[in-house]
Amino acid sequence: MLTELLQGTDAGGFLIIQDSASYSGRHLLKSFINAALNREEAVHVLGFEVSEEELKDGLKGSPVQRLHFHNAYTDPLGWTDQPSFTVHQFCLEELTRLVKQTSHPKPATLVIDSLSWILRHVSAPAVCKTLQQLRKGGAVRAIMGLLHVDMHQRGTVGSLCHLATSVITVAPGMKGDEAVAKITKRSKSGKVVQDEEIFSIKTDLTVVVQSKPSQLGHKQADPEEQETDPTANLTFNLRLSNTEREAKEKLALPFVFSKEKKTALLHSSPGSGRILYEPDANDDYDQEDPDDDLDV
Template identity: 60%
Template sequence: MLLDVLQGAEAGTFIIFLDSVNFSGRSLLKGYINAALKREDVVHVLELEVSEEELRAGLDTQCARRMYFHGGFADPLGWIKRSSFTVPQFTSEDILTLLTPVQQSKSAVLVIDSLSWLLRHLDPVVICKRLQEIKRGGAVKTIIGLLHSDMHQTSLVGSVCHLATTVISLGPRTQGQWALAKTTKRTKSGKVLQEEELFSIQEDLTVHSRVSHTVHTQAEPDSVEADPMANLTFNLRLSEMEREAKEKVALPFVFSQEKKSALLHPGQGAGQIMYEPDANDDFDQEDPDEDLDV
């Protein structure tokens, strides 16, 4: 699945490389950039954490004409006015302004290095909202962000990752040059696919992988209600014979035609109850408690 993500066939995707101090995800990020350049995508990089020279190192130089850096490394917060892009400029309008001069017939790939820089200096709610706006705007084919999980609270990391269509969690090296990648991908049908792979990155930034473990789950599985009659010591269900016998029993509040006729048309000699109130039964409507002597 990792190599499928690097191919970048689907449009409108948001990919997060989730790394930590145990393993840096920048090499895999550069591997994705290199793959995007080779398939002739236009790549825009918001450099906030490392310099342009470091990000260009190892990339295919023949494809460099389709790669555009928007420098924020020298002055990411805009204090000395030396950067072409700063953290406060992370808005859908400013991103569109950066893409417009070099916009071609197809959408571009936007690389954010890194999302942690934005989360450290902007309201996370604002960042999530702007990421959604950029994703839905149509000018960007794919958004790729590097996020350092150990720099933020778990709840914050989870909120940002919830917006992504694919999250690649990177672990430390396990076998020589092989490192662990756990890919979680949400498909358009609502399914969530998970796969653990071992991967290695070559000097030319090509990525090799082999599957370690695959899991297929539903994004929102239907909740299964517990059967309240599952573990009872007595039986509440009826057999077919018992059900038939029950249906033949006449209910006490259901009158048959004969009983209805007898009640509506009483015959001769039918008894009647006559009641004549005496003096002690005198009832005063204005004093219903008269007989209580109070």
């Protein structure tokens, strides 16, 4: 599924790469940027955490000409007289103006590096509103964002992931050059597909999907995580033997009627009793007017 997401077939998508202090997702984000440039797409990067030189490190060749870096790393809060891009410009009008400055005919891909930096200075509802407006406005083809999950509360992360069409959570693998990607993809029909893959990133930012963690035999479960039998040390037996199980199946329950008993109850025998009612003279029953004795 990671290879499918790198192909970028879904237009109007919102991809979030979740990382933590144990493993950085920026290399995977750069792989997505490289894949978009190779598809001849224009890519606009809002750079808050790294400089333009560091971001373009590894992105070599002519596709870099379609990479537009908006420098929010030097002066993210606008303390100087002429800031390039500030966090306060993270709104629909400013972002649309930035994207439409280029003469590329196709809608561009917007990359946010990172959403965590913006969330430190802009409220989560405002960030979600801007992202939703960008998705529906048509100014960008797709949105990609890096999110450091260990910097935010669970509700903030959940709100952003609810807007995303795909979420990739990265973690370190068993080997030094391997990483684990837990992927959640939501289709337009609402179907949710989850997958887990082991991948590595080459020096040219090519992603190589190696295998699934379930296919590896060297990862053993911890003894505390193994399932224990709660009936192991009981003084009585909760299981039935084959003989006891057969006797239980043959036992007739007191409130379950057999076929013979149902027949006997539904069909009366010749000697069974009946209740006969003969009207008395004091009944004063008139067949033509049954309600004659009522004072109505």
